[in-house]
Amino acid sequence: MVVTRFAPSPTGYLHVGGARTALFNWLYARRMGGTFILRIEDTDLKRNTPTAMQQVIQDLRWLGIDWDEGPEVGGPNGPYLQSRRRDIYDQYITKLLDQGKAYYCFDTPEELEALRREASEGKQGFVYQRPDQFPDTRDVERARSEGRPVTVRFAVPQDQPIIVQDVIRGDVTFGPGEVQDFIIQKSDGFPTYHFAVVVDDELMGATHVIRGQEHLMNTPSHQALQAALGFRTPVYAHMSVTVSESGGKLSKRERPKALRERIKSMNDPDLESLALAGGISTEEMESFLNKKTTPDMPAIDAMAAHLGVHLPEINVVDFFRSGYLPETMVNFLALLGWNPGDDREVMDREELIAAFNLDRLSKSNSLFDRKKLMSFNTEHIKRVSPAALLGHYKAFLAEIGSPAARAEDERLTRILKVCLGARTLEEIEQKTRFLFVDNTKVDYDETAVEKVLFKHNGLGVLAEVGDQFKALAEITAESIEQVLRGLADQKQIGLGKVAQPLRVAICGTTISPPIFDSVDMLGMDNTLARIRIAIEKFDNKN
RNA sequence: GCCCCCAUCGUCUAGCGGCCUAGGACGCCGGGUUCUCAUCCCGGUAACAGGGGUUCGAGUCCCCUUGGGGGUACCA
Numbered sequence: 001m002v003v004t005r006f007a008p009s010p011t012g013y014l015h016v017g018g019a020r021t022a023l024f025n026w027l028y029a030r031r032m033g034g035t036f037i038l039r040i041e042d043t044d045l046k047r048n049t050p051t052a053m054q055q056v057i058q059d060l061r062w063l064g065i066d067w068d069e070g071p072e073v074g075g076p077n078g079p080y081l082q083s084r085r086r087d088i089y090d091q092y093i094t095k096l097l098d099q100g101k102a103y104y105c106f107d108t109p110e111e112l113e114a115l116r117r118e119a120s121e122g123k124q125g126f127v128y129q130r131p132d133q134f135p136d137t138r139d140v141e142r143a144r145s146e147g148r149p150v151t152v153r154f155a156v157p158q159d160q161p162i163i164v165q166d167v168i169r170g171d172v173t174f175g176p177g178e179v180q181d182f183i184i185q186k187s188d189g190f191p192t193y194h195f196a197v198v199v200d201d202e203l204m205g206a207t208h209v210i211r212g213q214e215h216l217m218n219t220p221s222h223q224a225l226q227a228a229l230g231f232r233t234p235v236y237a238h239m240s241v242t243v244s245e246s247g248g249k250l251s252k253r254e255r256p257k258a259l260r261e262r263i264k265s266m267n268d269p270d271l272e273s274l275a276l277a278g279g280i281s282t283e284e285m286e287s288f289l290n291k292k293t294t295p296d297m298p299a300i301d302a303m304a305a306h307l308g309v310h311l312p313e314i315n316v317v318d319f320f321r322s323g324y325l326p327e328t329m330v331n332f333l334a335l336l337g338w339n340p341g342d343d344r345e346v347m348d349r350e351e352l353i354a355a356f357n358l359d360r361l362s363k364s365n366s367l368f369d370r371k372k373l374m375s376f377n378t379e380h381i382k383r384v385s386p387a388a389l390l391g392h393y394k395a396f397l398a399e400i401g402s403p404a405a406r407a408e409d410e411r412l413t414r415i416l417k418v419c420l421g422a423r424t425l426e427e428i429e430q431k432t433r434f435l436f437v438d439n440t441k442v443d444y445d446e447t448a449v450e451k452v453l454f455k456h457n458g459l460g461v462l463a464e465v466g467d468q469f470k471a472l473a474e475i476t477a478e479s480i481e482q483v484l485r486g487l488a489d490q491k492q493i494g495l496g497k498v499a500q501p502l503r504v505a506i507c508g509t510t511i512s513p514p515i516f517d518s519v520d521m522l523g524m525d526n527t528l529a530r531i532r533i534a535i536e537k538f539d540n541k542n
Numbered sequence: 543g544c545c546c547c548c549a550u551c552g553u554c555u556a557g558c559g560g561c562c563u564a565g566g567a568c569g570c571c572g573g574g575u576u577c578u579c580a581u582c583c584c585g586g587u588a589a590c591a592g593g594g595g596u597u598c599g600a601g602u603c604c605c606c607u608u609g610g611g612g613g614u615a616c617c618a
Contacts, residue, residue: 009618044617109616116615123543125614151616169547178545186616193618217546217613240548241611249611332554335567339555343566362548362555365611369553372568378581421581431579452578484577499577511579 002034003205006060006067007197009041010052012297013315014059016368017212017242017250020333024210024239026065027334027356037204038070040081041197043190053081059316063326064349069204077204082196089191092199092229093152093184101228102184103134105151106143128181130155149187154195154225156181162220167237168361174220182221198222202231208358210237213365237358240337240365244312250368255304255311255318256294262309263289277306312370321399323426325392327384328377336366346379378423389416396425403436404429414521418513434507435522439529442508444537449504453538458501461491465502466531475524477516484515505534 004025008018029036038060042048057071069075079085096102119126130153135143143150156179164172184195191199201209216238226233244250263269275285278299287293294300297315304311313319319329331347339362340347340355347355381389390413397405397412404412415435419428434442452458468483484502488495499515506527512518519527 007618011618041618047617105616107616112616120543120614125544149616172546174545180614183616188616190616192616197618212612213547214612215618218618238547243611245553335554337554341556343556345554345567364548366555367553369568372554375568382581419580421579423580427580448578481577488577495577497577503578507578509578513579515577 001207002029002032003037003207004029004034004210005037005039005201005204005206006065007039007041007200008056009044009047009193010049010056011047012049012052012055012252013317014056015250015252015315016313016319016329016333018056019059019063019065019316019329020242020336021211021239022060022065023063023330023333024237024338024361025208026067027353028208028210028358029068030353031356034207035068035205036066037075037077037206038067038080039200039204040071040083041193042081042083043193043196045188045190055317062320063316063330065330082191082200085196085200086189086191088203089185089196089199093191093195096154096184096228097152099228100134100155102152102154103131104140104143105153105183106135106139106148107151108149128153130181151183151187152185153181154184154221154228156221156224157227162223164216164219164223164236166216166219167235167358168363169216169238172216172219179220179224184225194218194221195225198225198229198231201234202226202229206234208235208237210239210358213238213241237361240362242336243365243367245367245370250314252297252314253294254314255297256288256300258311259300259304259307259309260289260291262307274303274306278303320396323396323424323429324373324377325380325384325389325425327380328373331380332373332376336368337362346376346383348383374423378421381422381425382420386413386416393425393428397429400426400429402429402433404432407436411521414517415513418517418521431512432521434509434512434518439526439533442506442530442533444504444508444534445510448508448510449538452500452504452510453534456493456497458497458504459535459539461487461493461498462501462505462531463535465498466528466535469519469524469528469531472524475520477520480519481516502531506530 006022006025008014008022014022026036028034038057040053042053053071060067067073069077070080093102097104116126140150158176161176162174162179164174166172182194183192185191200206219236219238223233225231242250244254263271263274271285272282275282278285278295279302280288280295280299284293284295288295300311310322311318313322313324316329320326327348330349330352334347334352334356335345338356338360341360344351344355384392390409393412393416394405404415415428415432419431422428422431437443453462464487465484468487469480472479472483484498485495488498491498500510503510503512503515503518506512506518506522513521522530
């Protein structure tokens with residue numbers, strides 16, 4: 001029986017790197033008919049944010065990654081929040097202490113820092129000196145009374161090499177002395193990650209640990225701990241890392257960075273109103289631009305929205321808000337460091353599960369290519385069922401607060417149908433926003449008006465279109481098409497010369513779904529009203 | 543500094559000693575379809591990081607160099 005787990009620390013939204021790790025573990029469990037566990041690693045009080053767990057859970061749900069054990073669903077090996085498992089960790093810490101396999105330390109962070117600095121100045125690696133005699137309980141009491149911090153360190157056996165058998169990388173050997181003693185219990189009484197992960201993976205029965213390459217160096221420590229506690233060693237798979245276009249690990253810092261660069265590239269940014277939009281002070285803005293501090297994500301998002309700039313998506317929720325489908329994300333993320341071994345690329349969850357295995361994971365890092373992601377999204381928009389697409393679209397509209405969110409399903413279905421070929425849901429929303437604004441509130445694009453209405457007798461043609469529409473008995477996309485094509489033929493001009501003025505009149509821009517559908521969806525009354533308004537508004541200016 | 547991992551088109555990758563004059567996809571460039579945008583169709587461009595071995599034969603195995611990434615926390 002295969003048991004895998006995803007163990008995020010709740011520090012904020014789930015980012016794509018974490019989503020990929022979750023996905024690989026989930027795919028493997030599903031492929032093998034095993035169990036997938038969600039465990040929250042909240043052992044660092046300083047880093048945890050209260051809502052982060054909910055955000056991570058939401059993001060996983062959106063992706064369609066479900067868990068058999070974990071928060072909200074329970075399970076036989078709970079609790080699934082490490083902060084609620086303190087007594088369990090304490091038992092094992094005591095055991096190691098009693099067996100002389102771990103020892104108390106009283107160093108202050110400052111002392112350790114000084115030792116490290118000294119080592120690096122001498123171009124030496126820092127090695128913690130294990131005392132010849134381990135402190136006893138009296139020493140602990142004395143240290144406590146002196147106000148010194150008390151931590152517990154694991155004494156890593158130094159006589160044997162430790163071999164990590166990684167399914168992706170093969171055997172990786174760490175010589176004796178290369179793995180040094182490390183803290184397993186912090187001075188606040190919480191276990192460190194290294195300890196909690198080992199205990200929980202044992203107790204929860206994890207058979208396979210699929211995680212990022214950044215954990216490879218931690219693995220010998222974990223194995224030493226497993227040996228000392230008499231635990232199994234799970235199968236390890238250290239995946240390649242996903243890097244961003246700007247080089248380096250795909251990081252949450254990219255969004256603030258992109259925004260900062262954008263602001264700095266503006267010749268006269270209105271910093272005051274921008275700070276206001278972000279809900280931060282002008283001092284904070286100053287500090288942000290000088291790379292001293294970074295406002296929180298909502299502030300960054302708000303400022304980006306205020307400027308109308310598109311920040312690179314990093315968190316799963318960013319992709320949702322940009323109009324990507326969960327199917328796209330799952331497919332694309334799965335192909336970052338894995339492939340099915342044939343030429344298939346566009347796949348749904350079931351196909352991925354059926355094809356997934358651990359032997360086809362690649363060793364080298366991969367770059368997150370947004371262009372390819374977009375092409376995958378185009379494919380999935382065409383591939384998912386109309387009902388599923390409608391569901392995704394409604395969720396998207398609600399998330400971004402679009403006025404279209406209130407539209408009936410039938411109307412939205414029509415919109416999706418005529419927008420097939422769109423690359424993102426955002427594109428569809430923007431392209432059909434004109435359907436949801438008041439006739440008098442159409443936002444006319446200056447260059448579009450200039451280019452289409454003022455040239456080639458655009459307004460004149462528009463007036464004729466209006467006249468013919470008024471005379472139209474039956475109103476369907478087909479009859480509208482007949483009118484427009486007939487008019488173009490009659491005037492010996494291209495259809496574009498007829499369609500574009502009409503498009504600008506009803507949409508305000510030169511971009512919309514096919515004009516016949518656009519008119520039909522808007523309704524003839526509204527169309528005639530907008531034609532009249534456009535002519536009144538622009539005729540005298542020509 | 544030390545330790546570890548990695549290395550095929552711009553990008554994701556196929557390739558597990560001869561099937562490779564290196565395949566696919568995205569991008570890009572050119573052409574076509576079209577009422578706009580997008581889609582769609584056709585064509586093209588483009589890679590085995592460098593140097594040594596091993597072998598009858600190396601993209602595929604070994605070593606070195608270079609480059610990239612990661613680790614070196616009372617973060618996970």
